Amino acid sequence: MQGHSIGALSKRTGVKVTTIRYYEGRGLLPDPGRTDRGQRRYGDAEMDRLSFIAHARQLGFDLDAVAELIALQETPFDAHGEAHLIATSRLAEVRDRIERLRRLEGELSRIVSACDGHPDGQPCRVLNALADHGACEHEH
């Protein structure tokens, strides 16, 4: 029987077998064909679809957004504006997350370095620094 097994699909796309079945349950992947004994068999179209999902997930789109994008792909009239909008707002989110993480990095590295090379036998400052929010360079 031709077609990829679920395990083959998993290996090729890097998406776990259980996750593939989960996507199917969520309606992100169509019901695949089955062998006469009930095992799933996939064609290349399903492979592409799964790769698309995996890629979008790695870009931080949640499953609802992915479903929207798939729907846009399937009715491509005027899809441009909406897809653009979705991608743009995702970009803004990502930039915001980076900004917040950068502040966080600064604070953590300040905490850690307050500890490096402090004299033996002196109390540690890490716990104090964590407790002392007022010492943060930025509010959050």
Place this chain on the structure above:
Amino acid sequence: MQGHSIGALSKRTGVKVTTIRYYEGRGLLPDPGRTDRGQRRYGDAEMDRLSFIAHARQLGFDLDAVAELIALQETPFDAHGEAHLIATSRLAEVRDRIERLRRLEGELSRIVSACDGHPDGQPCRVLNALADHGACEHEH
């Protein structure tokens, strides 16, 4: 009766009422005193503890890590090395997350800008760009 109500605590720390009760259930906050009618009343020590938790959470520590840090605070002998270790590994995680988000930002902005100013009536490239993992500048 003196002491802060759960709502007052919530306002002062920015932690939601339901979340405070959740932390109590998780053992991160001690059972507070109650009024004779059963409402929680908190003292300043509990306020400080809650602020500590909130702060550590904002720094990306998960609740188990927070519980560890609290335990370290309460038995401060030799706490230094462990707290330092926890904070250091958190810092490494944060740096890694920033790095991955930066790649993601690059890819998303490439996708979005591929669309800006494209001639009217031309098909949108956003969907293609999302589908085409091979065009990514970095693998992920």
Place this chain on the structure above:
DNA sequence: CTTGAAGCTACAGTCACTGTAGATCGTATG
């Protein structure tokens, strides 16, 4: 033919909350 890997379904568990229902409590105003 046997064995072990891969597949199947169905459901519970994860994390850190959030939301809901339905009851009780506290307090400000008429």
Place this chain on the structure above:
DNA sequence: CATACGATCTACAGTGACTGTAGCTTCAAG
């Protein structure tokens, strides 16, 4: 003092995106 309204209580279900488990059946290699 009565009433109304917000705050609080418990207990439990739901979220997102999976992951893990139990207990089967099926497939492919030796």
